Amino acid sequence: MSSIPLLPETAPFSPEQRAWLNGFFAGLFSRTNSSAAPAVAAATLQPLTILFGSQTGTSESLAKRAAKEAGKRGFAPTVVDMAQTDIAKLAGEKNALVITSTYGDGEPPDNAKSLWEALAKDDAPSLASLNFSVCALGDTNYAQFCRCGIDFDQRLEKCGAKRIADRADCDLEYDEKFTKWLDASLNALGSASAAPSPAATSSAPAAATDSDAHGESLYSKKNPYASLLLSSRNLNAPGSAKSVHHIEFDLAGSGLAYEAGDALGVIPHNCPELVADVLTALGFDGEEAIASADGSTTSLRQALTTTYDLGKPSPDLLAAVAKKTTAPVTAGASVAATSPAPHHVIDVLHAYPDAKFTAAEFVALLKKIQPRLYSISSSPKAHPGQVHLTVGAVRYDLHGRPRKGVCSTFLADRAKPGDTRIGVFVHSNKAFRPPANPDAPxxxxxxxxxxxxxxxxxxxxxxxxxxxxxxxxxxxxxxxxxxxxxxxxxxxxxxxxxxxxxxxxxxxxxxxxxxxxxxxxxxxxxxxxxxxxxxxxxxxxxxxxxxxxxxxxxxxxxxxxxxxxxxxxxxxxxxxxxxxxxxxxx
Missing domain, CATH: 3.40.50.80 (Nucleotide-binding domain of ferredoxin-NADP reductase (FNR) module)
Known part of the structure; x- marks a missing residue:
């Protein structure tokens, strides 16, 4: 039997590109050498379309991660921007993974709107030949959590498509849930789909690699760079009702690179006054020892300042309070969980003072503090070694209590230029760039x-x-x-x-x-x-x-x-x- 040509491991391709090309060559080889047919059947790859709906680039990045993993598992993945496809093309697909965020009041991202509108029509074509699964990204701080992904999931099924793995509804901490969903989806597709004919591998390979695959920065959301705050100045004149600050960070020597249109992730600290109020409500002095993720210990005060979210209470906290308090909690919990007003952890503690916790119990019921993304307001060509932000400080009163935006007031009020180092990372947004054509208006x-x-x-x-x-x-x-x-x-x-x-x-x-x-x-x-x-x-x-x-x-x-x-x-x-x-x- 003649051998089928394979790309060497040293070829300059990512694993999924190498896998796709090997399948492609196997398909070509089969048309010129029929004796290779048994080997071709084992070598050819299953086509897989990975659709993303993304407003700021997160879903696109996850789609590329999914493609990398799919390529390792015997699929020929094609990453597709939803804006670049239509319902007719979707009807012709066999396997699809859908990864989409939600923005605004439960709306699809801009690049997903056209496909969603076509899919939602009464005369949408049958998708009976499609195997699919959906990963929905969202933020539980918003009432319409993961609405776009939920809508896609339900509508695809209604149009006849076969759901091969349950939808994953991911909050801001999405890594673990996304990984489990992807594993379940690829395993299910592997058993649900027959191998394609050699001709099915004749289309061009998609660029399925993440932009971070080559020369990836050491710093990320999980490992932010401790950047020195260089400057923070108020852009508003006296008498303004607003407080907008121009913020400058030092990136010199960090290896972090960005482009105009990208966002900067900033890891905030909670307000010390708010932390003190939470400790008082709990009856703690703040020196209680708390286990950190790395196995070390830290004080409860430090953990509440740098690690845990004191904003909207988690469902776990509300459920625990309901078990511990003697007061009727149903109405209060419902308000805290679903009201559009931004109720905070401190409101729950004040409403149910008889609900008592140990320090370890309490932090286990909190969500982790999340980075805030801010549109970058500088060009790296104009300010090498720096990155600038334009941040409006959020301050308001609610239920007789002054409230503060966690990150905006951290940057505007508490972080000290020339002294404070703040965790940052670059969040790429390739969908928001100046025109590639320098002559375009x-x-x-x-x-x-x-x-x-x-x-x-x-x-x-x-x-x-x-x-x-x-x-x-x-x-x-x-x-x-x-x-x-x-x-x-x-x-x-x-x-x-x-x-x-x-x-x-x-x-x-x-x-x-x-x-x-x-x-x-x-x-x-x-x-x-x-x-x-x-x-x-x-x-x-x-x-x-x-x-x-x-x-x-x-x-x-x-x-x-x-x-x-x-x-x-x-x-x-x-x-x-x-x-x-x-x-x-x-």
Missing amino acids: MIMVGPGTGIAPFRAFLEERMASGAKGKNWLFFGDQKASTDFLYQDELTALQKSGVLTRLDTAFSRDQQEKIYVQNRMLEAAAELFAWLEAGGHFYVCGDASRMAKDVDAALHKVVELAGKKTPEQAAAYIQNLKTTKRYARDVY
């Missing part, structure tokens, strides 16, 4: 702290000498106190880098004016920029601003482009499909 809508990535975009274009025109829509409350980076933007205008700047300060006149109003006022020119190949970007609040801006963009295309609402929707969908409409919303 760029339109940016970023009110408030939404200006952050666009400061980075403008710095990037200036440093790289890009010739494309740049247009920024910026808004806030008052020009006199809230015109963030005014001096920098003025200088960019004078230099010609910032071609046009439209501002909307909502409280400088009786009638409130917002960035979407300015877009409509400039509809003809805005549409002309789009027609000239312009890229359209939005950053900021997802629940209101981003929706209003999207509606305004549809109206701009209708009015200036003389299109029907349906034609305008198709025009904007094409912008999304061709990656000329991108949003970084939260």
